[in-house]
Amino acid sequence: MVDLRKRRGALVIISLVLCTVVLIVLQISGRYGGDELHNVGLRPLSPWQRALHRIIDSIDSVFKNHVLLVNLKEENRHIQEEVRRLKRENADLRESTQTLERLQRLLLLKAKVPAPMIAAEVVAYSPSAWFRTIVINKGQRDGVRKGLPVMTWEGVVGKVMRISSTSSVILLVIDRNSSVDCLVQRTRTRGILEGEGGGRCFLRYVPRTEDIQVGDHIVTSGL
Known part of the structure; x- marks a missing residue:
């Protein structure tokens, strides 16, 4: 129901x-x-x-x-x-x-710069803690020779340490094995710019009697 x-x-x-x-x-x-x-x-x-x-x-x-x-x-x-x-x-x-x-x-x-120049690009950096070097993509067949100075628009970078037919190893100015003749731009005092290895350089062999001030520009006079 x-x-x-x-x-x-x-x-x-x-x-x-x-x-x-x-x-x-x-x-x-x-x-x-x-x-x-x-x-x-x-x-x-x-x-x-x-x-x-x-x-x-x-x-x-x-x-x-x-x-x-x-x-x-x-x-x-x-x-x-x-x-x-x-x-x-x-x-x-x-x-x-x-x-x-x-x-x-x-x-x-x-x-x-009046001297002939060769444009190059950095293709590698040295992983070594003992040497501060870079590798560029220009070598002997491009006219690169051992000992040639390497520059950027900001100044000297280093010099050619080793070369092959198509590339070159550049020893940087901050390397401990690098030493460059230089002078103080303001006073024309000469000295040697040596690499410290940690990203810095030291100005050595400058007489203590010379007027060297913080902020003076250091100009390389040769490599």
Whole structure:
């Protein structure tokens, strides 16, 4: 008996929902025109109609939010890709600018130094703790000879210590085995610039009576 009542209740609910859906469709499509049908059919079912509308609105809202989230995620991915591309272009531009500045300085140096010059690039640094050396990409076939001075636009770097046909090893002025004849630019006092090995040089063999001050520029007079 109880099961029969439950079944009847379920059938009544299903029938009411179906009637509500049919009446809503008819109302939207305009296939009925009388107020009597509205009063008889829709008013008793208005709670079901409102509930159905709320369900439909909820489903529509969830769908719209899902579409919005998907679109935002895709847009964010495109923005991140664009940021990475702009960073790469910015890095390339900085590198090109620095290369151009170095070339301009080398041209100015070449104009100041009357002797023939060979432009080269550093391709390696010595890992040894005993020697401060670098390797350049020019060698004997390019006209490099042992003992030649090596300069940048800022001044003397060192001298050629060993050469091969395509590369050369440069002994830096900061190496302990390096010694360069130099003079104090302000007083023209001569001395020897010796490497300390830790990134510094010492000015030696200068008489104590000479006027040497902090900030004086030291100019190399030979290698």
